[in-house]
Amino acid sequence: MLKRVNRSLSEVLYNEKTDKQFIYAVARIRSKELALLSKADIDQLMGCKTEKECLRLLADKGWGIDDTESSEQMLTTEREKTWELLADLVEDMSVFNTFLYGNDFHNLKAAIKQVYKDTKLSNIFLSNNTIDPDLIVKAVTERDFSILPEHMRQVAKEAYEIQLHTGDSQLCDIVIDKAALESIYSHGKASGDELLSHYVELKVAIANINIAIRSVKTGKDKEFLQRALVKCESLDIEKLTECALNGMDFIYDYLSTTVYFDGVSALKESPQAFECWCDNLIIEYIKPQKYNPFTLSPLAAYLLARENEIKTVRILLSGKRNDISDELIRERLREMYV
Amino acid sequence: MKVNLNDFGIVLAVIGATLAALIPGIASAKAVSKGGIAGAGVITEDPSLFGKVLILQLLPGTQGIYGLLIAFITFSQIGVLGGSGDISFAKGLLYFAACMPMIIVGYSSAIRQSNASIASMGVVAKKPDQFGKAMIFPAMVETYAILALLISMLAVNGISGLNI
Numbered sequence: 383m384l385k386r387v388n389r390s391l392s393e394v395l396y397n398e399k400t401d402k403q404f405i406y407a408v409a410r411i412r413s414k415e416l417a418l419l420s421k422a423d424i425d426q427l428m429g430c431k432t433e434k435e436c437l438r439l440l441a442d443k444g445w446g447i448d449d450t451e452s453s454e455q456m457l458t459t460e461r462e463k464t465w466e467l468l469a470d471l472v473e474d475m476s477v478f479n480t481f482l483y484g485n486d487f488h489n490l491k492a493a494i495k496q497v498y499k500d501t502k503l504s505n506i507f508l509s510n511n512t513i514d515p516d517l518i519v520k521a522v523t524e525r526d527f528s529i530l531p532e533h534m535r536q537v538a539k540e541a542y543e544i545q546l547h548t549g550d551s552q553l554c555d556i557v558i559d560k561a562a563l564e565s566i567y568s569h570g571k572a573s574g575d576e577l578l579s580h581y582v583e584l585k586v587a588i589a590n591i592n593i594a595i596r597s598v599k600t601g602k603d604k605e606f607l608q609r610a611l612v613k614c615e616s617l618d619i620e621k622l623t624e625c626a627l628n629g630m631d632f633i634y635d636y637l638s639t640t641v642y643f644d645g646v647s648a649l650k651e652s653p654q655a656f657e658c659w660c661d662n663l664i665i666e667y668i669k670p671q672k673y674n675p676f677t678l679s680p681l682a683a684y685l686l687a688r689e690n691e692i693k694t695v696r697i698l699l700s701g702k703r704n705d706i707s708d709e710l711i712r713e714r715l716r717e718m719y720v
Numbered sequence: 721m722k723v724n725l726n727d728f729g730i731v732l733a734v735i736g737a738t739l740a741a742l743i744p745g746i747a748s749a750k751a752v753s754k755g756g757i758a759g760a761g762v763i764t765e766d767p768s769l770f771g772k773v774l775i776l777q778l779l780p781g782t783q784g785i786y787g788l789l790i791a792f793i794t795f796s797q798i799g800v801l802g803g804s805g806d807i808s809f810a811k812g813l814l815y816f817a818a819c820m821p822m823i824i825v826g827y828s829s830a831i832r833q834s835n836a837s838i839a840s841m842g843v844v845a846k847k848p849d850q851f852g853k854a855m856i857f858p859a860m861v862e863t864y865a866i867l868a869l870l871i872s873m874l875a876v877n878g879i880s881g882l883n884i
Contacts (some may be wrong), residue, residue: 405754405838409761412845675758675839 403676407471411684414467415672417444418720419691424698428712433702440695453699457692464688465510468681476512477678480570480578481685483533485511486518487562490538491555493518498545533568537561556610563589563612577679580667581686586614587642588660594626594633595649595656603627616641654714662717665690669719687719694718729812730798730805736816736823737794740872744787744826744865751780751834758838762845772844772851776837779858783830786869790822793873797880810884818875825868833861 419427423443430436437453440446446456469475475482485508492506496519507515513531518538521530527539537558545554563586570582593610596602607623617640625632634646648659664686671683694716701711755777762773792801794815799805807815836858843854 403754405757406761409758409838409841409845410764412842413762413765416846673839673842675835675842 404472404678404681405676408675408677408680410471411680412675415684415687415720418687419443419695419718420720421718424694424715424718427695427698428708430702433699436695436699436702445695453696453703457696460688460692462509464685468685471681477573478682478685479512480566480573480582481682482510482512483565483569484562485509486513486534487537487558487565489513489515489518490522490534490541491558493522494538494542494545494554494558495551497522497542498549533565534561553609556606559589560610560612567612567614573678575678575682577668577671577682581664581682583614583616584660584664584667586612587616590614590617590619590622591633591637591642591645591649591656592653594622595630595653597626598630598633658714658716661690661693665717665719672720683719690716690719725809726807729807729809730800732809732812733794733798733807733815734800736819737791737798737800740787740794740819740822740826741791742787743823744783744830747827747830748781748784748787751783751830751837752777754834755780755837755841758841762841765845766848769844769848772848773841776841776844776855776858779837779855779862780830780833782862783826783833783865786865787822787826790819790869790872790876793876794819797876808884811879811882814879814882814884815876818872818879820872821868821875822872825864829861829865829868833858833865836861 427436427439430439433453437446437451437456440456441448441451446459451459468478472478489507489511493515496503496506513534517529518534521527521538522542525542527535527542530538541554541557541561544550544557567582567586570578570585573579590611594607597607597610604623604627607626611619611623613619621636622633625636634649637643637646637649645656645659645663648655668683668686671680674680697714697716698711700706701708701714759773759777762769795801798807798812798815840854840857844851847854
């Protein structure tokens with residue numbers, strides 16, 4: 383009897399360990415990585431004269447469904463393809479909640495605005511989420527927030543009341559954004575996956591830096607900063623708040639003493655340059671996952687690589703559409719994963 | 721009732737031989753299973769890689785065979801497969817010890833070889849023409865399984881000639 387229990391336990395442990403290693407999924411991802419756009423592909427796209435030419439080239443590389451799609455349709459299709467693949471690879475999609483929570487909280491914002499304005503707009507909700515947007519709308523409409531998952535319940539109530547009583551959409555958004563970042567952070571840290579844990583650290587720290595910079599530019603007070611900034615390990619929020627209240631140079635000085643010292647020059651250059659630096663930092667961090675045959679990390683890295691690829695192509699297509707010089711487009715282009 | 725310790729010589733030898741078949745066998749089954757899972761992932765995207773992936777999957781399967789071989793030789797030497805089963809306690813203990821390299825190294829090398837095989841499948845998935853190089857990495861782990869097989873085999877054969 384004891385032996386049987388022991389055997390069952392070891393079988394369960396073995397299966398669990400195998401599942402956590404995502405062996406099948408990572409092996410498939412290795413093949414899929416071949417189809418990711420490389421720097422050479424981006425150079426080829428840059429060589430195209432018009433947006434249409436770029437779209438044709440992308441269609442030749444298997445992007446979109448056919449070459450009759452618009453650029454935005456093509457990019458949406460590519461994002462959907464990525465999520466379909468991931469859904470095919472893992473049984474439990476909750477491992478990707480770190481990447482999905484952002485969409486849930488976006489949908490909460492949209493639902494609150496929709497109910498507040500008493501209008502019905504189409505296409506305001508994002509797909510690839512963990513909570514059905516209809517459920518969020520129902521919760522907001524009926525003011526029954528108990529039907530929402532625990533991590534969203536309190537913030538949904540608070541944000542809705544702020545919107546309803548003050549009409550301050552910005553404050554409503556800040557409250558939701560903070561809750562979104564906190565949920566993403568806690569899920570990433572609790573995942574036990576090194577890449578996810580580091581990714582959420584970067585994401586929250588970058589968001590905090592952006593909030594601090596914008597608050598200096600718009601002259602926000604301490605209360606605003608305390609409401610918006612999210613605690614993380616790599617930045618001292620109290621110190622960042624203090625610096626943001628004193629001015630931009632104080633933020634630069636403080637960041638120079640942190641692990642984000644490299645980003646200060648990009649911050650001084652422009653917000654776009656800093657955004658580009660942040661994206662490149664994430665790509666640099668995930669690059670070693672190309673050689674990792676186990677765990678969730680290579681899957682998360684693939685997802686981030688695809689998002690980065692889609693963002694890069696969007697910048698490139700938009701530049702070509704608006705006849706922006708190649709030099710200026712190149713400045714905005716991100717590093718590629720492969 | 722007086723217990724004769726020498727009666728347990730055969731018991732120890734049989735335990736050693738059984739474990740030699742059992743432990744590397746279990747490890748190989750786990751390892752080949754893991755390789756199969758990774759192989760299935762590669763084949764889903766490119767079925768033409770089946771032959772290459774199959775070789776990588778089967779590499780960690782050899783430890784089970786080596787364990788079986790040691791068990792077979794030990795059973796032959798101690799008379800389980802025919803002959804006299806009169807083994808002293810000391811000799812039984814020596815047979816048990818002789819099986820240990822295959823038991824321990826067989827287990828750990830199979831598991832580690834499967835990890836190397838899976839990593840090599842990643843190489844094959846991306847660069848099928850590099851299969852030869854990719855196969856070398858898991859094959860290197862085999863060296864230690866072969867060394868363990870060799871020492872266990874020499875020890876089991878040598879013990880039979882000892883007069884103890």
